[in-house]
Amino acid sequence: xxxxxxxxxxxxxxxxxxxxxxVYPLRQVARVATRRLDIDQWKAWKxxxxxxxxxxxxxxxxxxxxxxxxxxxxxAGVLIMALVHLSDLLKPPVFGLILxxxxxxxxxxxxxxxxxxxxxxxxxxxxxxDPDRPVNVFNIHNHVEDGDVNQVFGDIAGGKPKxxxx
Numbered sequence: 270x271x272x273x274x275x276x277x278x279x280x281x282x283x284x285x286x287x288x289x290x291x292v293y294p295l296r297q298v299a300r301v302a303t304r305r306l307d308i309d310q311w312k313a314w315k316x317x318x319x320x321x322x323x324x325x326x327x328x329x330x331x332x333x334x335x336x337x338x339x340x341x342x343x344x345a346g347v348l349i350m351a352l353v354h355l356s357d358l359l360k361p362p363v364f365g366l367i368l369x370x371x372x373x374x375x376x377x378x379x380x381x382x383x384x385x386x387x388x389x390x391x392x393x394x395x396x397x398x399d400p401d402r403p404v405n406v407f408n409i410h411n412h413v414e415d416g417d418v419n420q421v422f423g424d425i426a427g428g429k430p431k432x433x434x435x
Contacts, residue, residue, distance in 0.1 A: 281392045282404035288377045295400040300369035307362045317354035321347045
């Protein structure tokens with residue numbers, strides 16, 4: 270299952286980086302980097318096993334009352350848990366453009382396309398050497414919303430980039 274993909278416009282030049290409604294002054298950017306976030310497979314498998322165990326226990330409890338219904342509930346529950354967790358495991362990695370301003374790493378934009386982020390990072394790096402260069406416009410076609418990054422890949426705070434510059 271792929272993450273939602275919306276287009277977002279990123280403008281680089283004339284002393285600014287504009288990502289949708291967020292604006293970053295180039296003169297305050299100290300470092301440009303990219304990050305890759307992958308699904309935590311151990312966590313996904315752990316949640317699947319816990320949820321499946323819960324459904325089996327529920328099925329056993331119901332089986333004490335009616336064996337057929339209990340068996341059906343247990344099997345259906347495990348199958349539903351398998352589909353939900355399989356969709357999590359199939360999500361693609363996301364790549365982020367990270368800007369360091371005043372010692373703080375900020376994630377400006379996330380995408381499922383590594384090449385889009387690499388091209389954007391190259392343009393920002395070039396703009397840092399000449400902040401007054403004309404504006405380059407990038408359309409990030411595989412943009413991933415900040416909330417999706419947190420929801421799918423977990424909270425990335427604590428020494429790691431803050432999503433959305435907040």
